[in-house]
Amino acid sequence: MPTIQTLYDAILNGNAKAAKEITQTSLAAGANPQALVDDTMIPAMNEVGRRYEANEYFVPELLIAARAMKASLELIRPLLSARGAEPVGRVVIGTVQGDLHDIGKNLVGAMLEGAGFEVIDLGVDVSPEKFINAAREKKATLVALSALLTTTMHSMKAVMEKLKESGMRGNVKVMIGGAPVTQKYADEIGADGYSSNANAAVALARKLLAA
């Protein structure tokens, strides 16, 4: 079907309008929504990730591809939910308390959404309690924490401590990221993973939930 290749290209090129239109046309023509996701859209996002790793794509390309993916998914997701299909995983994401930067967090959220995760974005300056309540209410399996400053990294540790106190630690995996964050810091505070960029964050999220 030629349209499939075009939806692939629309996502790869970050053309949200085309992605939406092609998805509508394909669904109207009876395309299987799950197959569209699995056979065309996820492979397109994987290719976006490959190009990013190869320095052919940069942050703007990631963002517009994820935006096109989202435009298409907004049409498909209700159909999948109606069939009882579950997202790949539910992620609660936010920038930790005291930190008001969100470029990195938004990028990771968009890429996770593009990979089929349901993303619950709590915004910036998010308290540990808010992360924990959201994870509990939404039955999230993954919590993703972002910080841009060394002055706010301790808030990541505070989330880890609250998770333990609340008895929720065993229910969720925790991944962290942001300019000053390192694998060493993730190990120190007992987070399950660290990622240095948004594309690697998707692979990490898959790996953590598969474990």
Added chain:
Amino acid sequence: MRLKLISCEVFTRELCDAAARSVHQVDLQFLPKGLHDIGCSGMRERLQTAIDGVDTSLCERILLGYGLCNNGIAGLIARAVPLVVPRAHDCMTLFFGSRQRYEDYFRQNPGTYFLTTGWIERGEATGELRQLSIQHANGMDLTYNELVEKYGEDNAQFLYEQLGDQTKHYRRLAFIEMGLEPDGSFLATARSRAQEKGLEFSTEQGDLRLIHALVNGPWDDSEFLTVPPGERIVTDFGGGLIRTEKGNAEAGAE
């Protein structure tokens, strides 16, 4: 004592004043502002090069006019003479006069953009440093018109919203007055920037104490890390922010 100071140029006015009044003989070397934007390994390499270029027969200590600055000082190695570094997240600790005072202010006023004379007159990174910045390397520093040209009008609007302003959630702009300002022009500039960005404006009293302590010593361990020859700086977020470790020329930051 003869000391060498290698510092970010953001402290030019404060450190020139402090060096002039120091009990020691302090040789000053300023590096361009904006090294924190080129990534920790790039910043570390430049600082290490500057440290390695010092004639250590002419000084007993090398002082660093830097904070941790996004881990940019992590991995630096002291060679023939000790390095002395303030225990500071970034330059704001030095402008506020203590780590505690800055952290208290930061906690009570999240989302504050700070300006000082150095931040105003030495502004944004330019030239080579801008080209090397992480923002540039990731395609995140394009103007609106460049975005339109590259990605079309529709995507450009979206991208500009996403990438255009790192400080879009900030609430306040604070001008830190160090008492060295020649006139009211810096304050006026800061105030007008706050107005342009629609931020609440405040003036905070800076404190030169820690900057003076850097050039005077005796470098109490609670406020300064002294790195003995052959050791390197590593982060210590659980304690004093930075500590030393046996050096390894090949090892980078963590």
